[in-house]
Amino acid sequence: VIGNFLTRALNHAAIYLILQRATGADRLRRLCVEVLRPRAGERFLDIGCGPAYLLDYLPDVTYVGFDTEPRYIAYARRHYGARATFYCEAFTEAHASGLPPFDAVLLMGILHHLSDGEAGALLGRIGRVLRRGGRVISLDPCFDRDSSRIAHVVAALDRGRFVRDERGYENLVRPYFARVDSHVVHNVGRLPSTEIVMHITEPAARLGGAGGRRGP
Numbered sequence: 001v002i003g004n005f006l007t008r009a010l011n012h013a014a015i016y017l018i019l020q021r022a023t024g025a026d027r028l029r030r031l032c033v034e035v036l037r038p039r040a041g042e043r044f045l046d047i048g049c050g051p052a053y054l055l056d057y058l059p060d061v062t063y064v065g066f067d068t069e070p071r072y073i074a075y076a077r078r079h080y081g082a083r084a085t086f087y088c089e090a091f092t093e094a095h096a097s098g099l100p101p102f103d104a105v106l107l108m109g110i111l112h113h114l115s116d117g118e119a120g121a122l123l124g125r126i127g128r129v130l131r132r133g134g135r136v137i138s139l140d141p142c143f144d145r146d147s148s149r150i151a152h153v154v155a156a157l158d159r160g161r162f163v164r165d166e167r168g169y170e171n172l173v174r175p176y177f178a179r180v181d182s183h184v185v186h187n188v189g190r191l192p193s194t195e196i197v198m199h200i201t202e203p204a205a206r207l208g209g210a211g212g213r214r215g216p
């Protein structure tokens, strides 16, 4: 009952944003953006963009956001519609082949919402929309043996049904990218938490690997 209530409350963009800031979850997102070293004029793709507040941390980039939750996209359009484009849908094969290539892709809190099959299909598509030298950053809750008991419970109670350990997340990426640098971090926000940041580059699609196969 509490889980359902929380899920419904979090689907309201304003409540989600208050909680992000109250728990310090926005700090790690800000750090992730810094790792990408965004430059004005670049093209950014944000999948599972939520209310899209990452735009507050980005220079004047061309930003395209995808999210399946209508309330988040409505908020994003109201607040950032003048400087960004939003799709209230999943990022499909049609988008991957129809949109111009991107310099950077943000996967902030999405992979743990996707099954292995869904995540693999998404990563393959991302490999194909990246420009040469493009980079991807992901952030997700993570199980780890060094987590505190509370951090473990926080990860287990997440709305996403596919929280994994470091190896589990890396295994999603490896068929589609030649390089993944992952870091498991503890308690970066105000609550006990364990999260994994992956900096992902060199799509296998360019080398003719698994990511190069086009789906239906």
Ligand SMILES: C[S@@+](CC[C@H](N)C(=O)[O-])C[C@H]1O[C@@H](n2cnc3c(N)ncnc32)[C@H](O)[C@@H]1O
Pocket (backbone or CB within 6 Å): 020, 029, 047, 048, 049, 050, 051, 052, 066, 067, 068, 069, 072, 089, 090, 091, 107, 108, 109, 110, 113
């Ligand atoms: C943990 S939230 C992260 C939101 C935002 N990226 C952030 O960092 O605050 C995960 C988001 O992924 C979205 N989502 C889940 N499955 C999705 C899918 N298949 N395609 C696009 N968005 C999805 C959810 O609606 C939710 O907004």
